[in-house]
Amino acid sequence: MKYVLTLILPLMLFVTACEKTEYVVPNRTVIVDLRVRDWKSFDNGRTYEAPIDLPEYDSYTNEQGAILVYASFDGGRNYEQIPEVYEGISYGYVVTAGSILIELKSLDGGVIATLPASMRIKMVLIDSSAY
Template identity: 85%
Template sequence: MKPSGVSFVYIGNTPDMKYLLTLIMPLMLFVTACEKTEYVVPNRTVIVDLEARDWEPFDNGRTYEASIDLPEYDSYTNQQGAILIYISFDGGRNYEQIPEVYEGISYGYVVTAGSLLLEIKRLDGGVITNLPASMRIKIVLIDSSEY
């Protein structure tokens, strides 16, 4: 039984599936054969060990600073890239990202091309009496480019 009001009309031959595949396959090969030109630049990591004698007092002992030479961090990386700083108090087994507060002392940093300045201050603004005995600093330099 034919539904009323619906009719199908074919003009010419219907397309053959093999014919369609013959047209589509070369097109797919052409599209997927493009060469990728994206290059991934790996991050650079610098490890520095600091001792208590590396800290210099400022502001009557309320602030201490330690300067680290960082030639890997040039002006291009300063403008286009990024930097992450981590500290470890157990010889590098565990790292914590700064800025951070550890045992009532605030750890922060200021970075410029060629150098890193670490700062420590007590949260209550008092004089720091116990400097960190030793710590390992992990500096991760992230390269980037402007598009």
């Protein structure tokens, strides 16, 4: 009996002495409304771009973290993740430290006839670190 206690006691001390520390960094969400006047075309209407200043997305987050981008075409009731195809238009984005560029392209390579009257963009910034 003493032999069993001698084996179990150190094991119990070892198991109870371990403490798990968990650090939770909250995500950040940035919401921006885009209007028709925000879109610019540099190829006669085949592609449109809308730049958005995003100082919250710094170089550290660009290297270590991530970003998720969503578009809402109904004022924020429903969001669809970008990249997305919606009503014959392909939506994508390019992100760099400090800014994001939302891009629209026609699926058939033609001219985009109608731009969205308004579109809400939701960007979720996910902080992380390399271990």
